[in-house]
Amino acid sequence: MVVRRCLVLLVATAAHVGCTYDFDAFMPSGAIDSDLVDDTSSGDAVADDAAAPLDSAIEDVIADANVEASDDVSVETSADTSADTAADTSADASADGSADTGGATDTGLVDTATPDVPVSCPDPEGKALGTHCYFPLAADNWDKAKAGCEARGAHLVTITSAAEEIHVESIRTGKDRWLGLRRPAGSPIGEGSFAWITTESVTFKKWGGGQPSGAGECAVLRAGNDWADLGCKSPRDPICERD
Secondary structure, X not given: OHHHHHHHHHHHHHHHHOOOOOHHHHOOOOOOOHHHHHHHHHHHHHHHHHHHHHHHHHHHHHHHHHHHHHHHHHHHHHHHHHHHHHHHXXXXXXXXHHHHHOOOOOOOOOOOOOOOOOOOOOOOOOEEEOOEEEEEOOXXXXXXXXXXXXXXXXXXXXXXXXXXXXXXXXXXXXOOEEEEEEOOOOOOOOHHXXXXXXXXXXXXXXXXXXXXXXXXXXXEEOOOXXXXXXXXXXXXXXXXXXX
């Protein structure tokens, strides 16, 4: 009976794929019983019955394979599309950036540095040095000289370097000129008692020989291009400095 069932299945399979078998050569002599021989008239029907479920199973396998293949194609297509889109977007962005900026990167920073502007020195006989303007002024004593400079937005000149000293000497024009250097009334006589009215440190000095002598509390730039102390009520013209 087992042999018969196997043979039926074989017949069904052969019928499905359109093949024929030589069963006499396949089976040993006497292996097929009389029942199977008697049933040859119904062999085609049996084969058809056995092939039906096999057809269904094969169709299911083929359907599953088609679904998997379709899924694989969809995944690959999606991946390829994403990659192509990303590449196109990157290329477009690079092209746009290069076209807009000429290949340079826009940092978004603004240059706020202010270029140096030459100082205007409109005062008569005024001369600029760096960002400062120096000019002579007609005045009287030290206090009036100080007030006259301040009225013009300046102050009595302060000299803190050799270069500045030379520049002021070029404006002095042969006269003693008040400086913005003074010591407090009643303070000890000596260089250490003098201070610039702008509170700058007295780092540069050009006192003449024997100066300060104690002659006064205010300092002047003398005609010999050195400094001396003098009574603050003495009539002298100043040099003014505008920052």
